[in-house]
Each structure stands twice: as C-alpha cells, then as structure tokens.
Amino acid sequence: MRVLLATTDPVRLSFLIALLRDAGLDPIVLDAEMHAISGGLPIFPRRLAVAEDDAAQALRLLRDAGETEGLC
Numbered sequence: 001m002r003v004l005l006a007t008t009d010p011v012r013l014s015f016l017i018a019l020l021r022d023a024g025l026d027p028i029v030l031d032a033e034m035h036a037i038s039g040g041l042p043i044f045p046r047r048l049a050v051a052e053d054d055a056a057q058a059l060r061l062l063r064d065a066g067e068t069e070g071l072c
Contacts, residue, residue, distance in 0.1 A: 002055035003030065004062065005070040008042035016048055016067060023061050025054050 004027075007013055013029065020027040027050050034044040050058045062071060 001028070001030075001049045002052050002058075003047045003049045003072050004055070004058055005067075005072055006031075006045035006047045007070055008045045010046075012067075013046055013048060016062065019061060019065055019067075020048075020050065020058055023057070025050055025058055025061075027058070 005016075017027050017029070027048055030047040030049055031044060032046055034046075059071065062068070
C-alpha cells in the first residue's frame with residue numbers, strides 16, 4: 001500500500017475517495033479507528049492509501065484535480 005496523503009477534513013477525504021473510485025481505483029482509509037475513538041475530533045488525521053501499483057495514477061489524478069496539499 002502507498003499512502004497518498006493525510007487529512008483531518010472529512011469532506012475532502014470523501015471527495016478524494018470518490019475521485020479515485022471514479023477512476024477505477026480502490027482507495028482505503030487508514031487510521032479511521034483513531035478518528036472514531038477521538039469522538040470525531042479532528043486531532044488524528046486519516047490517511048488515504050492505494051495499492052502500490054496504482055500509486056502513480058492516483059497521484060496524477062489528485063494533482064490534475066488540484067489536490068496537492070499534503071501529498072506524500
């Protein structure tokens with residue numbers, strides 16, 4: 001797995017997941033449990049990851065969409 005970015009913004013995370021899924025990729029969210037344990041407080045960022053083979057395509061999609069903040 002390759003981590004693309006970390007964010008505490010749930011709206012941005014949902015948008016990025018939809019963007020990647022629309023392109024046929026299968027993103028996963030890491031650290032979602034920590035977010036839930038904290039009661040939804042934005043103190044633990046959630047990480048967005050894809051399979052290593054899909055990383056180049058995913059990064060290209062995110063950059064093309066102007067989503068460069070926090071890219072790993």
